[in-house]
Amino acid sequence: MKVVNPATGELVTNVVDDTPETIAEKVEAARAAQPGWAARPLAERIEILRTFRGWAVSRFDELADILTSETGKPISQSRNELNGLLPRVDFFLDEAERTLADEVVLDAPGEGLREVISHEPLGVIANISAWNYPYFVGSNVFVPALLAGNAVVYKPSEFATLTGLAIASMLNEAGVPIDVFSVVVGDGPVGAELLSHSLDGVFFTGSYATGRRIAESVAASLTRVQLELGGKDPVYVCDDVDVAIAAEGLADGAFYNNGQSCCSVERIYVHERIYDDFVDRFVATVDGFTMGDPTDEATYLGPLTRAAQLDVLEAQVADAVAKGATVRTGGSRVERAGGTWFAPTVLTAVTSDMAVMREESFGPIIGIQAVADDAEALAQMNDTDYGLTAGVYATDQDRATALLRQVRAGSAYWNCCDRVSPRLPWSGRGNSGMGSTLSTYGILTFVQPKAYHLRSR
Numbered sequence: 299m300k301v302v303n304p305a306t307g308e309l310v311t312n313v314v315d316d317t318p319e320t321i322a323e324k325v326e327a328a329r330a331a332q333p334g335w336a337a338r339p340l341a342e343r344i345e346i347l348r349t350f351r352g353w354a355v356s357r358f359d360e361l362a363d364i365l366t367s368e369t370g371k372p373i374s375q376s377r378n379e380l381n382g383l384l385p386r387v388d389f390f391l392d393e394a395e396r397t398l399a400d401e402v403v404l405d406a407p408g409e410g411l412r413e414v415i416s417h418e419p420l421g422v423i424a425n426i427s428a429w430n431y432p433y434f435v436g437s438n439v440f441v442p443a444l445l446a447g448n449a450v451v452y453k454p455s456e457f458a459t460l461t462g463l464a465i466a467s468m469l470n471e472a473g474v475p476i477d478v479f480s481v482v483v484g485d486g487p488v489g490a491e492l493l494s495h496s497l498d499g500v501f502f503t504g505s506y507a508t509g510r511r512i513a514e515s516v517a518a519s520l521t522r523v524q525l526e527l528g529g530k531d532p533v534y535v536c537d538d539v540d541v542a543i544a545a546e547g548l549a550d551g552a553f554y555n556n557g558q559s560c561c562s563v564e565r566i567y568v569h570e571r572i573y574d575d576f577v578d579r580f581v582a583t584v585d586g587f588t589m590g591d592p593t594d595e596a597t598y599l600g601p602l603t604r605a606a607q608l609d610v611l612e613a614q615v616a617d618a619v620a621k622g623a624t625v626r627t628g629g630s631r632v633e634r635a636g637g638t639w640f641a642p643t644v645l646t647a648v649t650s651d652m653a654v655m656r657e658e659s660f661g662p663i664i665g666i667q668a669v670a671d672d673a674e675a676l677a678q679m680n681d682t683d684y685g686l687t688a689g690v691y692a693t694d695q696d697r698a699t700a701l702l703r704q705v706r707a708g709s710a711y712w713n714c715c716d717r718v719s720p721r722l723p724w725s726g727r728g729n730s731g732m733g734s735t736l737s738t739y740g741i742l743t744f745v746q747p748k749a750y751h752l753r754s755r
Contacts, residue, residue: 304370304601305592307636313459315484318491324480325495328422328449331477336419336447343445344391349472351387364460370601372592383433389720394445397741410754417745419447421498426489428503429455430558435503438735446744449478456485457603497521506729524733528658529686530564534675536692537569544691545579551715552664553642561687563715565655566666567675573668577646581626584642601637611640611661614654623648650681679705685727689715
């Protein structure tokens, strides 16, 4: 399999795909090794994962360079991702012992009876990860899964293979046995082959279409599935805001990582009283973003990681313009040194029947629509099959909270956006997925309860 730099189209390296035989060997080895890993004291597993964290720190610059070379992520944003990995790992390390401890729910000495809940690992899980934030979305799964005593067969995206192999090398160097955390390399058919084996859990991050196929493929075996899928994340800007602050914050929320985030702002609704002012300031901010060499510290926008997304974005622009939208900036590919570049694009006069307002864009494009009042904004925000995040910018917190309570989304933002915290659960509604990662909920995801009825006499 070829690893190609999306900024230049040049070959980075070749890697060897897994075959049906090697995949079977890795799953069987994980099944054999998992009980021994689970039998180790939790404190020992915690220290091993703490050592992994240390490897991420010591190899920081190398890891950032690898990530940028294969995804096109600007180097400053690759470093931001690695910096963000550390507190995420710290949270799991700090909370694992308390969260996984046995729970005594009844202690009745007079009756000689105790009732206890213990937490047992699921067993062998497949972690099919994503390329846009491989350290974030990967660590959401493999760190708590390993802490809980599971074995992990890790399938990195084919667009972040080298990062996946680097993760494996650091975990194995830290003391996680190679059979407890192994990597399966390849594209879609390799992932499908992995799913054909007996697994105790499948944890996937990616698109709704792929997530649905995964769920259907393992439904007959009743395998536990967790799906962290996409979003069509809306934000409403009320008429009482500081327009400049809101416009600058939302421009970053829409275009950071080239808009290639499940929680990127993808739809903006603005109260009609401030609409024109907001759009002008928003466009000015976007026009100020630096597009260029992703290895340059000054670059904010790099290439798209997946060449196929260029066609999606072009189609969304064409559909919007045909239905009456105005391109305020961008709107087309950028011809640059053989890479996969698309100009940051702002569309106005958009309507809810346009693809750019209904279908996940996953790129540097945004539609901005005027609304008459809060009721119209709420109706537009909920007019979607997705339900990942939603935000409200408003000076009045009560007004914002009243709206956010009615929005169908797993995460709600007031005066912020495109934000993830290890302390809060990450979940979606509708086509945005099922299950939770992060927080203590994201630790308990990787265990199953066992009920003990203990009578001493």
